[in-house]
Amino acid sequence: MPQIRDDFDGQTVITTFEVTPGTAHDLLDALTAAWAEVISQQPGFIGGAVHLNDAQTRIATYSQWNARTDYQAMLRTPEMRERNRVINQLCRSFEPVMYEVQSVYNT
Template identity: 40%
Template sequence: MTMICKEQPLVTLINIFTVAPEQQKALLDNLIKVTQEIMYKQPGFISANLHKSLDGTKVTNYAQWRSRADFEAMLQNPEVRQHIRQASQIAISAEPTLYEVSFIAQSD
């Protein structure tokens, strides 16, 4: 389950894909399939949340991993590397970046 908490020692991947509007659904379908079939089974995987922009030009993956080492190990998996190639063929560009939580504000 996704929990945004400053005290949790985890890393967050935010990957912003740019797509042609007619390709948004194809990329989203691909990311959902890969998350369910491959990512979910990777050591250190916590959660993934996929978002689509209302204008059809972006798909954003907000994923949490137990550690940077787990995330980097996942990138060495041949199945994952194949997925990255497939997503790259659909998207115009991707901007994967690792983050840590710095501040949280919530209403009551």
């Protein structure tokens, strides 16, 4: 499970996908399978989540990794390269961005 803490020194990746309401659930199915069968099984994976906006025009994923190299290695596996080709066809665009936690606020 991801834990958002300001002392986290691993890699956080937030990916946004631009979709249409007609393809949103197809992409969710592909992402769910990729996360269950490949991504969550990779070395260095800590946790993640998949989100769909109300209009079904955007999907966002959040993942945490022990290191940037762990995330990059996952992307380079033959399985994820093939899955990303399919994912790319189901959306208008997608963009993974690497982030570092700067601050956290809780009640």
